[in-house]
Amino acid sequence: MENILFLGSVLIFLSILMTKASHKLGIPTLLLFLFLGMIFGSDGLGLHFYSVEQAQFIGIVALSIILFSGGMDTQIKQIKPVLAQGVLLSTFGVVFTTVFTGLFIFCLFQLDIIPITLTLATSFLLAATMSSTDSASVFNLLRSQQMELKANLRPMLELESGSNDPIAYMLTIALIQYIVDPETISGFGVFLRFLVQFIVGIGFGILSGFGMVKLLNTINLKNTMLYPLLLLVLVFITSTATVYFNGNGYLAVYLAGIIFGNSKCKFRREINTFMDGVTWLFQIVMFLVLGLLVNPHEMWQVAVFALVIGIFMMFVSRPLSVFICLFPFKGMSNKAKLFVSWVGLRGAVPIIFATYPMVAGVDYSNQLFNMVFFITLVSLIFQGMTISRSAVYFDLKDENEIIEKSFDVELSEDINSVLKEELVRNDLAGKKLSEIKMKQGMLVMLIKRDMKYLIPNGSTILLEGDKLLIIEETNEKSGKE
Template identity: 60%
Template sequence: MITAENILLIGSILIFISILISKTGYRFGIPTLLLFLLVGMLFGSDGLGIQFNSAEDAQFIGMISLSIILFTGGMDTRFHEIKPVLTQGILLSTIGVLLTTLLTGWFIYYLSCHTRADIHVTMLAGMLLAATMSSTDSASVFSLLRSQRMNLKENLRPMLELESGSNDPMAYMLTIVLIQVIGSGSNLEAGVIARDLLMQFFFGGVIGYAAGKFGVWLLNRINLPNTSLYPILLLSIVFITFTATDLVKGNGYLAVYIVGVIVGNARLASRKETQTFMDGLTWLVQIIMFIALGLLVNPHEMIDIAGVALLIGVFMIVVARPVSVFLCLLPFRNISGRARVFVSWVGLRGAVPIIFATYPVIAQIPGSNQLFNIVFFITLLSLVIQGMSISQMARWLKLDIPQEKEGNEFGVELPEEIDTRLDDLTLTADMLKEGNRLTHIDLPQGTLVMLVKRGNEFIIPNGQTELHEGDKLLLISENKQKKRQNT
């Protein structure tokens, strides 16, 4: 029986099982988001029998989830990191998506007309299918790069995150325009598409920038009685931005990503509380979104389209994505061939293509159910083949670098307003040759010792504190930029 209590119980059980399974999957290099999808499929109509067949509800869940995921991804994006790769990222997220759509759409139409593949579509329908899958999935890329703690050479990580965070508008617009053209029976006009795309990017960019600046100004000036209210206030700004942008025919996904970038690169009151809240919320909505999409599909229906979906998926991985990447990055001679190959490989599909595939279903486009199943199959294929091999591919291409240590071993953090940095230092025998008192330790000018950790004991030091080999010192010092200004 469908009751509020049953929905809450079953939903909680699904989330509980997903998190437990994800811990096991992480050890074997299985993408966490793939496991969430599989949990949904396991409990769905062909599994344990949970009936969820509302494309509208799945689309609504996806819209909310993607807004939060893109905003949090933007917050984690440092402008000084994406600035050197801004042009490359924009080309990949616009021209790259268009090229992927054209190449894949042509291939689908070729399969329909010149082979015995079990697919029969017009050129426009083939382009629509390709458009829904043309963007890389932000949730998958952010999750994989960060959960696997990947650091990459040649500024590849910020380039990939910028691309995945900003390429949804192009795919979304192509999907909507093609649905309108097919539904109305009108001709495809390049001028209309170009105009609509410009409106999407213009309003998305302007409103996103303005909302981000307003959010920073408001959070730094409002004095709320509880710090836990700051992230909630910011979340409301994110949803207002998304809906306001959509009302004026802009792209809300681009707008909330820009809000995240603006907020993430500014000094912000209660940043730690906000970051912790948004990280937890992002994981929650990712789990809910992927489980919901897993419940929506009927696995037995994918058997009929497995062959053609496999051909299309392999074509996208081996031909369409690499060709579009190499063409977009052709003007940039400072990017090595190995880096281009790696960018081509990180063409991950995930929740975004599946959500976009619900639009033709809701619009009742002929053959939309087959289209949805093909997109879902290719998403699974991408997460299995590309998602499980990203780390190995980076090592094989010699593009991975050691992960930098974040924070300090003491778990101490300081507010952003205090222009200082914290480091930790482990004492060796050589450091204690001149004496074992704190006054004997040679420290840089402007650096003080806040704490000494000896085993499980914490000591507040003074100049005469005796130190032992293996002691860990928590150091506080001025930022280098401030030091240069003072000198």
């Protein structure tokens, strides 16, 4: 037990240090976690981990936390304009990607040069495991790179990645059941199961979200740090209870996160800090475990076929699905649609879904897992490392960049005001604060200049690069500003 604790701590320690190198080199952080797991794995330094069931369990727990945390950071007022686009991509987009990719895989594996032959159902199963964009990868990349995009693309991409896992999961489970025992499943049965999963998932998500807010606002705990711990427990209860009643737990926790994040709640600062830390921890653990699970020497045996499939998904099936789903929205440019196609990142979710065929004993399930893992690596390397440059190339990067948070200050939920941070640019540099025209109800509270904090007055002269902490009155009585 001491060895396990020591090695686990070393892996997490190295992963945290690697995040610093990730930002400097422009390499997706989660990709480095996967590589670190592979380096320490059976083909590397010899750390053996073969339990598919344990990896699957860790993945389910991690995804529940990641999706809830992602929902908390999703503002309803931002996703409203792109709600229809996001829902179409997360539902029909997943189905179209599965169909196009599945047909290509089936035709590819009919060639005589390939040693194995996949049936049509198994081809669709392989495609279904990879059909959703990975929420952990998309959330991590867009937020760690502080990327603000034009045309509301960022909330649309986050909405898609946060809500498309249920469809991919249901397709994967239905296809496994059909392959293992085709007589127990029918087309109507699949449709009915999809319907139940969605209705129950949405119902539990909404009820849980409002229930969490009500409970945390009314319960009186003497230790404030128990509030975020209570919330974490409620996330797990929501996920497991939803599954118990045949609903989709991923959808439920994501919806609950959106409702909770857009509602007023006590001790918001402590909760956000705790959830951010827990989310990072489980992202690291999940990607490390998946890296340990794979045997690279087996993965290279299917690397060529996996590369062909990955290229097809990046340049054919994903763009085709995106353009079909977004066809009704004439106001959206082709450049924006191409960028959305390129952000079809694969990550931990496809790898976790690829463990389900292994547990069920599907033929060639080991090869399927290795192909999914290799395709994920290809996606994170080629797509993950070029997202920022792609946004610049398509002229979709907003000039008003997200300002890195400089003031560790938050207001009580009972105060009808919000805090904003503004960066002083060339047009304001050299002016006195009293010369700056500001809306009524706005006040500059603090100025951060280099590493110093200044208490301003009307005669304070602003310099380029100063960061202003501004308080602004708002008439909103509810919701998250």
